[in-house]
Amino acid sequence: MPISVRSALAQGNGRIHLLEAHDRNSEDIVRSAVGADNQAFHGVWISGLTQTTYLGIPDSEIISPLQRASLIDFYGGTPQKASRELCAAYDADSGGPAAEIPALVAVLVAMGVGMVIIEDKEVAEPGKKVNSLASSSASQGQADMHEFADTIRIFKEASTHKDFMVTARIESFTTRVVQSSTAEEKASVQAALAEALARAEVYRDAGADAIMIHSKSKQADEVLSFLGQFRAKDPDTPLVVVPTTYSKTPEDVLHDAGASVVIYANHLMRAKINAGNEISQDILPKQLDLFSRDSELDVCLKARNFGCLMPKMLERKYLGGEAKAYLQGLEAAATERMKAAARCLLDAKMACGADEHLIPVKELLEINGRQISYRLGPIVLPGSRAISASTSEDSLPSKGKVQLRYRRWQRGFGDSVRSYTRGWMARMGVSGSWKLPTTKSK
Structure with missing residues (x-):
């Protein structure tokens, strides 16, 4: 069985690193990679950008996080006896329709995924998400922090497994507009930092188990400032960073500043x-x-x-x-290149260590933006047979129970399944056996 991210953090003294995987071969490479000092990756990152590239669709939330999770076919199986256990974190974009959140959590738990990361972007409808590293990322604002806190509460209410972690991803730095003058740029960064710290407090109080701070700056200053100021008040909440753009910053610098989880987010696909x-x-x-x-x-x-x-x-x-x-x-x-990239990351202990084996992330974004196919039928959850909403749970294995619960939620919510982030709390018109939490926004 996979281990949880929480367990990996405990075993790694609060410092772990994950590497992106998008199919069985890349997962095996993450599992078997060993650096010169016998260092290894603690787990895999199931990236929205690389999974949609694999599927041939844009990373714009054109399909929901639940639909995308149901298409994962490489994680959660039984590894060979000699294989090393890995933890996994799943990129859930904005979280998707509220009605699908319980099923999404159930699918991830059934697969053994130990962490879900949701981002606080304002995504009004499917297909409108802008990738955080895109040049146009500032065109998309952040969701209202208190509405997003309610989304966190829904995830927490759905996640009854004690080791499952809900992580709030803060996009204050990636959604700000870069300023031309030095003084205005400094003020913009400071405003984004203050916003990010305020959001982190609200999200943690809403139940977030960890906080991810994102940045597309080529320098780590934004992230390091956040880590330092957050850690001054909170020494315990796990913090997640993704040094794709500030790739020359060593892991140890990030960990020493307060980062708990370092994610190499797209390197094997590149x-x-x-x-x-x-x-x-x-x-x-x-x-x-x-x-x-x-x-x-x-x-x-x-x-x-x-x-x-x-x-x-x-x-x-x-x-x-x-x-x-x-x-x-x-x-x-591809196998040779991915193995070399994984080894280089372990040896260099920084994201730029594998650059000679990769295309630039800008090229990956361009390739991902060219939609190739969209042949997605009804959701079929991993390892389960076709069932109806009236089927008895007692007759099903655990993964079958997951699909049954999804069918019941889908029937109970009706057309509201397609409601999306902005304003969905007011517009859902929820019915059925599962209710939105009644906790008031602070």
Whole structure:
């Protein structure tokens, strides 16, 4: 069984690091990677950006966090006897429709995921989320902090497992507008810092088990300022950081400032796409019509989304010899690149340590933004058979109970399932057996 993030923190003396995984192979690489000093990753980060890249859809919350969680097919199985246990944290974007939160938590707990991270962006409807690292991230504001605190309470009410952690991700730095003058920029950063600290207090009081502070600055100053001021008042609440852009900041600097969890959020997908670029430069000029009869594969290739291309090729049973040889080359090169990236991260102990093996994160965002396919049918939760809302829970295994509860919640909420973040507390019109909490905003 997987271990919880809470247990990993206890075993790691309050300091752990996670690496992004998006399929079984990348998870195995995270599990088996060992640095020169025998350091290893404590767990995996199930990233919204890399999972949607794998699926061939934009990272814009075009599908809900529950739908995306139901498509995870690589975490929570039984590893080989000699394998090392990993914890996992799930990127749940804004949290999704309130009616889906209990089912989302149940799905994650059933898989063994120990932490869910929800961000306080204002997402008015599906498909409108802007990635925090995008140049246009300031176009999206933050949700009202007290409404978001109510979202945290819903997650906490749904999460009855004692080790399951709900983490509030604060976007005050990524949603601010960068100023041209030095004085105005300094004032903007200070205002964002004050806002972030105020939100952290509200979210913690609402029940958040941990706080994540996000930044897209190339320097760690914003994050370090937050860590220092938060830790001066609260030495215990776990703090999460993601040094994708401030990649030259060593892990030890972040931990010494107060960070508990360091996440390398998209590195294995960036390594995989880099490998695909290199292999394709050698092979494709000689085979220009390789996918001329398969428009979906052709679109994947033209988008350079090798994270999506490879699993789609594996689905095909009619691939010719040249395509099969190309796929084998892609798989081998991607595995080699991802292993090298993981080792470099462990040895360097900072996010830039693997740069020679990666495409820039800006390129990943561009590739992710090119929608390739959207073939999502009804939600089928992992490991469970088709059931109806009237099925008896006693007749089902644990994962079947998860699906049954989702069906009942779905039936009870009706059309409100599609309601989204902004103003949903007022507009939900909730009915059914599960109720929104009545705790008043502070």
